[in-house]
Amino acid sequence: MPASTTHKRGDRAQHLAEALRFSIVSGELSPGVPLRQEELARRYETSRIPVREALRLLQAQGLVHLEPNKGAVVAPLDAAELRENTEMREAAEVLALRTALPHLSNAQIDEAAAIQDEIEASDVSEYGRLNKSFHMTLYGPCDRPRLLEHIAGLHDIAERYLGVALSQLDYVSRSSSEHRGILDACYARDAEAAITLTSRHILDAGRSLEQFLVRS
Amino acid sequence: MPASTTHKRGDRAQHLAEALRFSIVSGELSPGVPLRQEELARRYETSRIPVREALRLLQAQGLVHLEPNKGAVVAPLDAAELRENTEMREAAEVLALRTALPHLSNAQIDEAAAIQDEIEASDVSEYGRLNKSFHMTLYGPCDRPRLLEHIAGLHDIAERYLGVALSQLDYVSRSSSEHRGILDACYARDAEAAITLTSRHILDAGRSLEQFLVRS
DNA sequence: AATCTATAAATTGTATGCAATCTTTGATCT
DNA sequence: AGATCAAAGATTGCATACAATTTATAGATT
Numbered sequence: 385m386p387a388s389t390t391h392k393r394g395d396r397a398q399h400l401a402e403a404l405r406f407s408i409v410s411g412e413l414s415p416g417v418p419l420r421q422e423e424l425a426r427r428y429e430t431s432r433i434p435v436r437e438a439l440r441l442l443q444a445q446g447l448v449h450l451e452p453n454k455g456a457v458v459a460p461l462d463a464a465e466l467r468e469n470t471e472m473r474e475a476a477e478v479l480a481l482r483t484a485l486p487h488l489s490n491a492q493i494d495e496a497a498a499i500q501d502e503i504e505a506s507d508v509s510e511y512g513r514l515n516k517s518f519h520m521t522l523y524g525p526c527d528r529p530r531l532l533e534h535i536a537g538l539h540d541i542a543e544r545y546l547g548v549a550l551s552q553l554d555y556v557s558r559s560s561s562e563h564r565g566i567l568d569a570c571y572a573r574d575a576e577a578a579i580t581l582t583s584r585h586i587l588d589a590g591r592s593l594e595q596f597l598v599r600s
Numbered sequence: 601m602p603a604s605t606t607h608k609r610g611d612r613a614q615h616l617a618e619a620l621r622f623s624i625v626s627g628e629l630s631p632g633v634p635l636r637q638e639e640l641a642r643r644y645e646t647s648r649i650p651v652r653e654a655l656r657l658l659q660a661q662g663l664v665h666l667e668p669n670k671g672a673v674v675a676p677l678d679a680a681e682l683r684e685n686t687e688m689r690e691a692a693e694v695l696a697l698r699t700a701l702p703h704l705s706n707a708q709i710d711e712a713a714a715i716q717d718e719i720e721a722s723d724v725s726e727y728g729r730l731n732k733s734f735h736m737t738l739y740g741p742c743d744r745p746r747l748l749e750h751i752a753g754l755h756d757i758a759e760r761y762l763g764v765a766l767s768q769l770d771y772v773s774r775s776s777s778e779h780r781g782i783l784d785a786c787y788a789r790d791a792e793a794a795i796t797l798t799s800r801h802i803l804d805a806g807r808s809l810e811q812f813l814v815r816s
Numbered sequence: 817a818a819t820c821t822a823t824a825a826a827t828t829g830t831a832t833g834c835a836a837t838c839t840t841t842g843a844t845c846t
Numbered sequence: 847a848g849a850t851c852a853a854a855g856a857t858t859g860c861a862t863a864c865a866a867t868t869t870a871t872a873g874a875t876t
Contacts, residue, residue: 392668393668393669393835393836393837393858393859393860394668394669394836394837394858394859395668396859396860397656397859420826420827420828421827421828422826422827422828430860430861431860431861431862432828432829432860432861432862433649433652433859433860433861434859434860436649436653436828436829437652437653437656440613440653440656440657440660441656441659441660443657444656444657444660444661445660446746452608452609452610452611452828452829452867453609453610453827453828453829453866453867453868454827454828454867454868454869455827455828455868465746468744468745468746468747469746471695471699471744471747472692472695472746472747472750475691475692475694475695476688476691476692478691479687479688479691483687528684528687529684530662530681530684530685530688531684531687531688534688534750609828609829609830609865609866609867610828610829610866610867612829612830613829636856636857636858637857637858638856638857638858646830646831647829647830647831647832648830648831648832648858649829649830649831650829650830652858652859668837668858668859669836669837669838669857669858669859670837670838670857670858671838671857671858817876818875818876819874819875819876820873820874820875820876821872821873821874821875822871822872822873822874823870823871823872823873824869824870824871824872825868825869825870825871826867826868826869826870827866827867827868827869828865828866828867828868829864829865829866829867830863830864830865830866831862831863831864831865832861832862832863832864833860833861833862833863834859834860834861834862835858835859835860835861836857836858836859836860837856837857837858837859838855838856838857838858839854839855839856839857840853840854840855840856841852841853841854841855842851842852842853842854843850843851843852843853844849844850844851844852845848845849845850845851846847846848846849846850
């Protein structure tokens with residue numbers, strides 16, 4: 385069970401950060417929940433030192449809030465952050481898609497389409513993770529590792545907001561038809577259409593989630 | 601001299617990260633230089649624990665490369681990163697300026713103008729820092745803290761590339777007239793002009809630096 | 817009961833210590 | 847000389863230890 389035992393010395397903090405990131409993004413750890421160093425160290429069978437380093441990495445990504453002498457809490461959700469996240473994703477993903485499109489092969493679009501098939505066959509609990517895969521697959525050929533990392537980080541945050549709304553909102557079906565539209569535009573190598581559709585896809589999702597957040 | 605002695609318990613890592621960030625961005629620490637934990641701990645009068653946490657924060661920002669069991673080095677410079685940085689800044693700063701402009705007061709534009717005066721009166725060694733202040737002042741009213749933090753991080757990286765080129769390139773005078781143009785467009789509340797000029801300002805600077813990098 | 821206060825418990829921040837890993841050095845061999 | 851390799855030294859990764867700080871508890875006071 386303990387995952388850490390199989391890991392090499394030297395990247396415990398990195399792996400811990402990944403594990404915690406998943407727990408936060410998936411909603412398993414709720415916003416505001418305190419993250420006690422000793423408890424995390426016990427759970428992952430290590431000491432507090434790598435835990436603290438992992439928390440610093442998550443702090444930099446904005447998934448964890450760190451207050452001196454008080455400790456870490458899972459970052460809270462608020463409408464203002466969602467709005468920023470949506471706007472930043474729109475800007476970054478449009479850039480990534482525009483840059484990737486000239487190098488995007490049919491095989492890669494097929495790969496994205498296969499992920500979309502999986503989305504439609506899977507439970508909503510898998511939507512966030514698969515949605516990220518779908519988009520990242522299309523952006524992959526842009527050859528901009530830092531841009532991709534930035535987008536991935538923004539998706540992690542967005543996924544938190546999706547998580548709280550997905551079960552209530554009937555969002556997945558609309559998203560699916562939008563994904564199909566993006567795929568068609570990619571196959572047709574219609575850059576403007578692909579970009580416009582992606583932009584709308586992101587902004588509309590943001591608006592829906594924002595409305596949901598404010599209501600509840 | 602030791603800055604750490606005046607600092608409260610609990611944010612040593614944060615302050616260390618700021619100090620190191622400045623040293624890296626200013627070029628005082630050259631690309632590729634190894635950052636030894638023990639040495640940094642001695643210099644800042646602390647132990648290796650806060651040093652390690654500071655290095656994690658800088659790793660997340662991309663200013664430091666961390667290899668397990670080998671240690672940290674100041675992140676190297678390369679043309680590909682500069683290109684990404686330029687594109688990402690263009691996207692993010694256009695968004696910030698567009699959002700800030702409706703809330704930008706004349707007093708705030710005056711503030712930016714004063715910084716531009718200072719740029720023109722100062723040594724080139726101050727250009728990077730002041731240039732960042734100039735732009736951030738104009739973006740301030742956008743009320744998007746995470747976007748601003750993102751842009752600030754990108755500027756830190758950009759400043760490293762500026763640093764190596766500024767002494768050779770006659771860049772500052774062109775940049776100054778571009779800054780004046782941006783200020784005029786802001787005073788006139790001409791959003792499209794301000795955005796177009798800012799976009800070009802960023803992209804042109806990127807191109808100049810890229811050419812310089814490739815040549816040398 | 818509510819508020820304050822002092823103490824104890826919990827938790828964090830940092831220093832130190834030691835084992836694992838990497839790097840250097842110098843001896844040996846070809 | 848150059849390559850090879852073992853041992854010493856340097857450096858990192860992590861665990862433990864302890865002090866500083868916060869939080870919880872219980873008693874005293876109004």
